[in-house]
Amino acid sequence: MRTTVYGTGLIGTSVALALVNRGVTVHLVDRDPEQSRIAAALGAGTDVAPAGPVDLAVVAVSPAHVAPTLAEVMGRGAARGYIDVASVKGGPRRELEALGIDMHTYIGTHPMSGRERSGPLAATADLFEGRPWVLTPTRDTDTEVLNLALELVALCRAVPVVMDADAHDRAVALVSHMPHLVSSMVAARLEDAEMTAVRLCGQGIRDVTRTAASDPRMWIEILSANPGPVADLLCEVAADLDETVAALHALQSADEAKRRLGSAGIEDVLRRGNAGQVRVPGKHGSPPTAYEIVAVLIDDHPGQLARIFADADRAGVNIEDVRIEHATGRQVGLVQLMVWPKSASVLSTSLRERGWSIRQ
Amino acid sequence: MRTTVYGTGLIGTSVALALVNRGVTVHLVDRDPEQSRIAAALGAGTDVAPAGPVDLAVVAVSPAHVAPTLAEVMGRGAARGYIDVASVKGGPRRELEALGIDMHTYIGTHPMSGRERSGPLAATADLFEGRPWVLTPTRDTDTEVLNLALELVALCRAVPVVMDADAHDRAVALVSHMPHLVSSMVAARLEDAEMTAVRLCGQGIRDVTRTAASDPRMWIEILSANPGPVADLLCEVAADLDETVAALHALQSADEAKRRLGSAGIEDVLRRGNAGQVRVPGKHGSPPTAYEIVAVLIDDHPGQLARIFADADRAGVNIEDVRIEHATGRQVGLVQLMVWPKSASVLSTSLRERGWSIRQ
Numbered sequence: 011m012r013t014t015v016y017g018t019g020l021i022g023t024s025v026a027l028a029l030v031n032r033g034v035t036v037h038l039v040d041r042d043p044e045q046s047r048i049a050a051a052l053g054a055g056t057d058v059a060p061a062g063p064v065d066l067a068v069v070a071v072s073p074a075h076v077a078p079t080l081a082e083v084m085g086r087g088a089a090r091g092y093i094d095v096a097s098v099k100g101g102p103r104r105e106l107e108a109l110g111i112d113m114h115t116y117i118g119t120h121p122m123s124g125r126e127r128s129g130p131l132a133a134t135a136d137l138f139e140g141r142p143w144v145l146t147p148t149r150d151t152d153t154e155v156l157n158l159a160l161e162l163v164a165l166c167r168a169v170p171v172v173m174d175a176d177a178h179d180r181a182v183a184l185v186s187h188m189p190h191l192v193s194s195m196v197a198a199r200l201e202d203a204e205m206t207a208v209r210l211c212g213q214g215i216r217d218v219t220r221t222a223a224s225d226p227r228m229w230i231e232i233l234s235a236n237p238g239p240v241a242d243l244l245c246e247v248a249a250d251l252d253e254t255v256a257a258l259h260a261l262q263s264a265d266e267a268k269r270r271l272g273s274a275g276i277e278d279v280l281r282r283g284n285a286g287q288v289r290v291p292g293k294h295g296s297p298p299t300a301y302e303i304v305a306v307l308i309d310d311h312p313g314q315l316a317r318i319f320a321d322a323d324r325a326g327v328n329i330e331d332v333r334i335e336h337a338t339g340r341q342v343g344l345v346q347l348m349v350w351p352k353s354a355s356v357l358s359t360s361l362r363e364r365g366w367s368i369r370q
Numbered sequence: 371m372r373t374t375v376y377g378t379g380l381i382g383t384s385v386a387l388a389l390v391n392r393g394v395t396v397h398l399v400d401r402d403p404e405q406s407r408i409a410a411a412l413g414a415g416t417d418v419a420p421a422g423p424v425d426l427a428v429v430a431v432s433p434a435h436v437a438p439t440l441a442e443v444m445g446r447g448a449a450r451g452y453i454d455v456a457s458v459k460g461g462p463r464r465e466l467e468a469l470g471i472d473m474h475t476y477i478g479t480h481p482m483s484g485r486e487r488s489g490p491l492a493a494t495a496d497l498f499e500g501r502p503w504v505l506t507p508t509r510d511t512d513t514e515v516l517n518l519a520l521e522l523v524a525l526c527r528a529v530p531v532v533m534d535a536d537a538h539d540r541a542v543a544l545v546s547h548m549p550h551l552v553s554s555m556v557a558a559r560l561e562d563a564e565m566t567a568v569r570l571c572g573q574g575i576r577d578v579t580r581t582a583a584s585d586p587r588m589w590i591e592i593l594s595a596n597p598g599p600v601a602d603l604l605c606e607v608a609a610d611l612d613e614t615v616a617a618l619h620a621l622q623s624a625d626e627a628k629r630r631l632g633s634a635g636i637e638d639v640l641r642r643g644n645a646g647q648v649r650v651p652g653k654h655g656s657p658p659t660a661y662e663i664v665a666v667l668i669d670d671h672p673g674q675l676a677r678i679f680a681d682a683d684r685a686g687v688n689i690e691d692v693r694i695e696h697a698t699g700r701q702v703g704l705v706q707l708m709v710w711p712k713s714a715s716v717l718s719t720s721l722r723e724r725g726w727s728i729r730q
Contacts, residue, residue, distance in 0.1 A: 122570055122572060134729045136667055136727065136729065137729070139667070140703075142569060142570055144570070171566065171569060171570070173566055177564075177566070177567075180567070181563075181564075181566065181567035181570050182570065184559060184560070184563055184567050185560075185567060185568070185570045185571045185572065185574075185575050186570075186572065186574055186575065188556070188559070189556050189574055189575045189578040189579070190574060191614055191639065191640075192552060192555075192556050192578065193574075193577075193578050193643065194639050194640050194642070194643025194644075194647075195552075195607050195610040195611065195614070195639060195643065196548070196549050196552050196607065196643075196646075197642075197643040197644075197645075197646035197647040197650075198610060198639060198642035198643050198645070198646045199544060199548070199603060199606060199607070199646060200544070200545075200646035200647070200649045200650065201642055201645045201646040201649070203541075203544055203646075203649070204537075204541075206531065206533055206537070206541065207537075207540070207541035207544050207545060208545070208649050208650070208651065209502060209531060209651065210482055210502055210504070210531070210541050210542065210545050210546075211545045211650050211651055212482060212545065212546065214545075214546055214549055214550060214553075214581040215545050215546065215549045215650060216650055217553075217577045217578070217580045217581060218549040218552065218553050218577070218578055218580075218581060219549070219643075219646070219647045219650055220577045220578075220647075221574040221577060221578060222640075222643035222644065222646070222647040223644065223647045223648070226637055226640035226641055226644065229636075229640055230633060230636055230637055230640065233618070233621075233636050234621050234632075234633060234636070237618040237619070237621040237622050237632075238618075238622060240618055241615045241618035241619060243559060244611055244614060244615050244618070245615060246559060247555050247556065247559070247611060248608060248611045248612065248615070250555040250558060251555065251604055251607060251608045251611065252608065254551055254555070254604060255601045255604050255605060255608070258593070258597040258598075258600055258601035258604070259597070259601060261593075261594050261597040262597050262598060272594075272597075273590055273594060276589075276590055276593050276594070277586055277590055279551065279554050279555060279558060280551075280554050280582075280586035280589055280590065281586055282554070282557075282558035282561055283553065283554025283555065283556075283557040283558050283579075283582035284554075284557075284582065284583065284586065285557075285558070285561045286556075286557035286558045286559060286560035286561040286563075286579065286582070287554075287557040287560070287579045287580075287582040287583045288583070289560045289561070289563070289568050290557075290560065290568070290571050290575060290576055290579055291568065291569065291571055307496055307499065313683040315679045315682075315683075315689050315692070316676075316679035316680045316682065316683035318679075319675045319676035319678075319679040319680070320676045320679070320680055322675075322676065323673040323675075323676035329675050330694075331694045332675070332692055332693075332694055333692075333693075334690075334691050334692055343500075367496060369494045369496060369497070
């Protein structure tokens with residue numbers, strides 16, 4: 011397979027590195043030739059333009075530039091098939107249709123990979139390993155082009171997921187865009203809070219607000235390309251908020267029947283939250299709550315984590331997940347080791363025998 | 371010091387265990403004698419009633435039972451000083467005042483400790499180690515009683531924080547109760563979502579919805595005792611939501627000036643989220659963003675974490691925090707090691723030399 015990657019940022023360069031690792035020829039093009047030179051220097055392919063049409067063109071530019079870039083490369087027949095990798099799919103498709111482009115040879119795709127950092131220097135060949143990679147073919151898509159795209163996804167060792175473009179946009183609004191904005195709104199409440207209150211922050215708010223630390227510039231681009239589905243979901247959250255505020259006010263009523271209604275309202279939102287949370291896939295697709303936690307007290311001396319993990323290994327227990335929770339202003343903390351239930355007591359006993367202080 | 375602990379659930383029994391470990395005499399009382407027998411069997415003190423008044427009575431019952439229990443034990447002069455440890459402070463105080471109780475010898479307190487589990491069997495002597503323990507004395511509080519309470523907090527190795535009762539309730543609404551409800555509302559959106567969409571869940575929504583997994587019964591009790599401050603904060607979130615929905619709608623406008631306003635609105639909420647998130651204390655009170663991440667690719671073989679931590683230790687680098695991110699439906703994952711910036715390149719280089727695949 012011969013490919014050209016247009017746009018050598020984090021995603022484009024990572025795709026190129028994965029393809030080169032598997033013996034695919036990759037040409038690198040960027041409107042800033044310095045960027046494609048860096049990508050080439052990293053071993054992601056050649057920044058010399060291809061002599062004739064390649065098999066697959068991968069357009070890895072920001073959402074707003076997808077349609078114009080595709081129109082240009084498709085217009086001059088640069089490849090047999092074309093994909094883009096932008097994080098929204100409905101808008102670019104409609105823009106291409108409005109430009110009167112022949113859509114048989116194009117598939118909108120979206121690799122679901124973390125991107126805390128950007129640019130070619132942050133790229134790695136394994137960025138897509140084991141992650142979902144959404145493909146949005148239509149009934150008009152050439153089978154040959156679909157197979158080229160599936161081959162690329164397989165070469166990147168990602169897991170292909172076929173979806174309708176608009177369904178994709180609603181899905182990422184649900185699992186990524188809406189939660190990100192809500193996290194920002196919770197975090198925003200802390201901006202002007204008193205220091206005494208902020209000192210009381212624990213693991214709960216730390217988790218809820220973690221994603222609010224992300225770079226606003228990237229998120230403005232993403233949200234600007236998917237405003238409709240995100241707004242719809244925020245309206246659903248707003249309706250829940252209104253009902254919950256009403257329930258909290260009812261709890262302050264002198265009338266016991268009203269207080270009972272208020273309590274039922276609060277219980278309803280908490281139980282629906284339980285029901286939704288349990289669907290969030292953890293490792294092996296199982297809910298994270300299936301793990302049991304063995305909590306170990308540590309102080310801040312170097313090497314304590316190494317010793318805990320070595321001791322867990324000696325006990326023959328595989329740690330499935332781990333969290334470190336630090337005490338406020340103190341040099342002590344808790345390491346929460348998440349293990350399958352059958353291993354929890356083995357691990358606790360073994361770590362206790364080796365002198366660790368276990369809270370469980 | 372001689373003490374009586376009323377209510378031998380998780381908190382009461384943990385306080386008792388901590389006190390017994392430091393040589394304090396503890397009497398255990400529970401309305402269910404079976405519970406106090408279990409606590410006594412765990413080494414948390416004696417379930418024989420004290421012969422006369424003790425120094426400090428610790429009332430460790432649920433918020434709704436605090437005032438009646440205190441009224442009873444204070445009425446018969448069971449101690450020189452009285453504290454409760456419920457998670458809200460304004461309501462119980464007002465109930466006590468309404469009962470005409472002499473408040474000189476009482477201090478409302480709240481140890482800020484995680485409680486995923488409940489009951490005496492989940493109790494541990496180190497539950498409060500390094501955690502904030504809020505004390506809400508008033509100008510009428512006897513200094514002797516304040517010193518007894520401070521001594522108890524010190525014996526539990528917690529960090530005392532003095533606050534006004536209502537300020538405490540607003541603070542926990544901010545850092546715990548409101549984020550919990552909002553997390554539930556985000557998670558609730560997944561309850562009826564299509565499986566294809568749920569498969570796309572990543573680390574962001576996993577973090578935002580983690581706390582929504584908690585037991586609703588405990589949370590209904592907590593929220594019922596603090597409805598006012600929680601409702602106020604939810605109204606602030608609702609105002610942000612409305613503005614954000616309006617901004618998203620403006621982004622869909624044909625008018626470029628409106629689109630610019632929409633973009634500015636989105637940027638505003640994201641930037642305020644940044645500003646708030648950075649205040650959430652991590653270890654050493656510094657923002658978590660001060661760490662650099664060294665990401666290591668692992669597969670699911672036992673012992674990999676142990677080897678990574680041992681190798682980090684050999685490199686002389688202290689791991690400040692760690693996250694494990696698993697790939698969907700695959701046996702591979704990323705271990706994110708958080709270290710101080712000066713250690714990041716040392717660690718990357720050293721782990722690479724030892725054969726680890728680093729993404730950084």
